[in-house]
Each structure stands twice: as C-alpha cells, then as structure tokens.
Amino acid sequence: MSELLDILPFGHLHGEDVQWNADDGCLWWTDLSGCALHAWHLQRGALRSFATPERLGCFAFIDGDARLLAAFASGFALFDPVSGALEWLDRCEPAGSGRRFNDGRADRQGRFWAGTMVEDATQAEPYSAGLYCLGADGRAQLRESGVGIANGLCWSPDGRTMYFADSPRHAIWVYDFDPDSGHIGPRRDFARTAPGVEPDGSCVDAEGGVWNAQWGAGQVVRYAPDGQVLEVLDTPGALQPTCVAFAGPALDLLCVTSARIGLSPESLAAQPHAGDVFVFRTGTRGLPESRARWPAA
Numbered sequence: 687m688s689e690l691l692d693i694l695p696f697g698h699l700h701g702e703d704v705q706w707n708a709d710d711g712c713l714w715w716t717d718l719s720g721c722a723l724h725a726w727h728l729q730r731g732a733l734r735s736f737a738t739p740e741r742l743g744c745f746a747f748i749d750g751d752a753r754l755l756a757a758f759a760s761g762f763a764l765f766d767p768v769s770g771a772l773e774w775l776d777r778c779e780p781a782g783s784g785r786r787f788n789d790g791r792a793d794r795q796g797r798f799w800a801g802t803m804v805e806d807a808t809q810a811e812p813y814s815a816g817l818y819c820l821g822a823d824g825r826a827q828l829r830e831s832g833v834g835i836a837n838g839l840c841w842s843p844d845g846r847t848m849y850f851a852d853s854p855r856h857a858i859w860v861y862d863f864d865p866d867s868g869h870i871g872p873r874r875d876f877a878r879t880a881p882g883v884e885p886d887g888s889c890v891d892a893e894g895g896v897w898n899a900q901w902g903a904g905q906v907v908r909y910a911p912d913g914q915v916l917e918v919l920d921t922p923g924a925l926q927p928t929c930v931a932f933a934g935p936a937l938d939l940l941c942v943t944s945a946r947i948g949l950s951p952e953s954l955a956a957q958p959h960a961g962d963v964f965v966f967r968t969g970t971r972g973l974p975e976s977r978a979r980w981p982a983a
Contacts, residue, residue, distance in 0.1 A: 687969060688919055688940065694726065694963040696733070701943030701961060703744040703789065703887065705975050706933035713933050715943050715963070716742040723767050726963070728934060736767035744790035746798050746978040755820065755978045757800035759786040762820050764980070775824035784810025789837045789887055789929075794845035796979030797868050799829075801836020801850070817850060819868055822982040829870055838888035838898055842911070843973060849876060849896055853884035858898060858909075877913050879903070887929025887943075891970045899927040899942060906930055906942055919966055923959035932972020933965075940966040 700719035712725040723736045740758035756765040761777035790800030802815040817830035838851030848863040856879045862871035883903040896909040904925040908917040924944040946960035
C-alpha cells in the first residue's frame with residue numbers, strides 16, 4: 687500500500703500538469719492561474735520558478751531540445767522557460783472564444799496532445815471544447831469534440847489504449863489507439879465519479895494502473911485496466927487535487943499537485959494544504975514521461 691511521505695508547502699494558486707524530468711532531477715509543474723512554471727529539485731530541495739506569457743495549461747519536454755512544447759490558454763507554442771523565448775505555432779482559441787487550453791501530454795510516439803475547456807458560457811456553447819493533436823506542420827488537429835473540460839489524458843504502457851476525462855460529465859473514457867497513425871477509436875466508459883467529484887489529471891503506472899486525481903474529493907484513485915478501483919489515496923487538507931506523476935530515480939514516488947483557486951477564506955482555513963504538492967511512496971512504479979518529438983514526424 688502507498689504511504690504519504692511529504693507535503694511540499696508551496697501553496698500555489700492552481701498547480702497542474704506535474705511531470706518528472708530525469709535529465710535534471712526535477713519535478714516540474716505549472717501554476718496555471720498564477721502564470722508560472724515551477725521546477726523542484728528532488729535531492730537538493732531547491733525551487734526554480736519561471737513566468738509564463740499566458741496561463742500554461744500543459745507542456746511536454748522535447749527530445750533533444752531545451753524548449754518545451756506548450757499549450758497556453760490560447761494555443762500551441764514553443765517556449766524556453768529560462769530565456770522566456772516564445773514561438774507561437776497555432777493560437778486556435780483566441781481571446782473571446784470562451785474556451786482555453788487545459789490538460790495534455792505527449793503520447794508514447796512523441797505526438798503532443800492538448801485539450802480545451804469551456805471557460806465562459808456567455809461566449810462559448812456548452813460542451814464545445816475538444817481534444818487536439820499538434821500536427822507536423824504546427825497546426826492543431828481536432829481529434830475529439832463535445833467536451834466540457836478536457837482532463838486526464840494518458841496512455842497504456844503499450845500505447846494502444848488512451849484514457850481521457852471530461853470533468854463536468856464525471857466521466858473517464860477509454861479509446862483504442864493506433865500508435866502508428868495516432869487514430870483513436872470510439873470512446874467507451876471506463877470510470878465514473880460521484881456527483882460533486884470531477885476527474886482531473888491522470889497517469890499510468892508500469893502495471894497499467896490508471897491513477898486519477900479527483901477534484902472535490904481530496905483523493906487520488908488507482909484503477910485497474912478494466913476500471914476496477916484498486917486503491918484510494920487521501921490528500922489531507924486539500925480537496926482539489928489536480929494532477930499526478932511518478933517521480934524519482936526509481937519512479938516509485940507519486941507526486942500530486944493541488945489548487946486553492948476558488949476557495950473562500952473559510953474553505954482555505956479548513957484546507958491548509960490546498961495548493962501544496964503531496965509525495966507518496968507507492969507499491970508500484972511509474973513509467974518515464976514521454977517526450978515530444980519536434981519537428982513532429
């Protein structure tokens with residue numbers, strides 16, 4: 687069984703998209719609403735922070751390149767967090783669309799995927815968000831539609847199964863995935879969360895277990911590949927866990943970001959660890975984070 691080892695007291699506004707970078711020994715994540723990107727060195731306990739030009743929903747490390755492939759609020763870009771250099775590729779959600787980019791990651795073949803969410807219902811139709819894959823020409827290709835808030839994107843160890851969540855529908859879906867073409871089959875139900883509980887970010891371990899952070903419940907759930915619940919981890923003092931990633935040289939540390947955005951002073955008093963990062967030791971190991979290939983094949 688897993689055990690809680692540490693709570694890193696960062697108190698970020700909206701921690702998201704946590705990832706482990708074995709090259710620099712750092713845990714990286716975005717403070718989405720705080721317009722910042724953070725890197726925590728696991729051994730030295732040192733934090734570096736970088737300003738972002740827009741809210742950063744998700745990113746991927748690029749194989750052989752110090753830059754990141756990023757999905758900012760308005761679209762895809764190449765971003766160097768150290769210098770701040772930015773190269774826009776496809777700004778497909780401009781200001782006024784009522785939508786912004788949210789969760790995403792690279793698949794096991796190095797394609798970069800990111801989903802959007804409906805943020806302003808006065809400007810966008812309900813469930814008008816989608817899931818995009820960045821093409822070799824730098825243009826976003828729509829792969830799934832009818833989405834409220836895109837979340838929980840991850841792939842099975844063999845890359846032939848894709849998991850994807852729509853938070854307001856309380857649904858985690860599963861798709862057959864063609865590793866060669868990136869084609870996804872029709873979605874099927876994988877798991878459902880209770881009313882008031884929204885599935886957020888996910889990752890897959892080496893055994894094929896799917897770990898999902900569940901906003902509103904203060905928990906992370908591990909599912910078997912058939913959707914059976916295997917384990918539930920509490921995030922004490924934080925009801926809004928947002929994303930999960932395996933970290934450390936042995937990939938046996940499960941790191942969980944959380945958020946304090948939207949909480950009243952009373953709720954914050956009752957949730958002293960909202961916005962912190964939780965570190966668990968698990969009985970299973972993760973997989974190396976997939977790196978993006980750029981230019982894409």
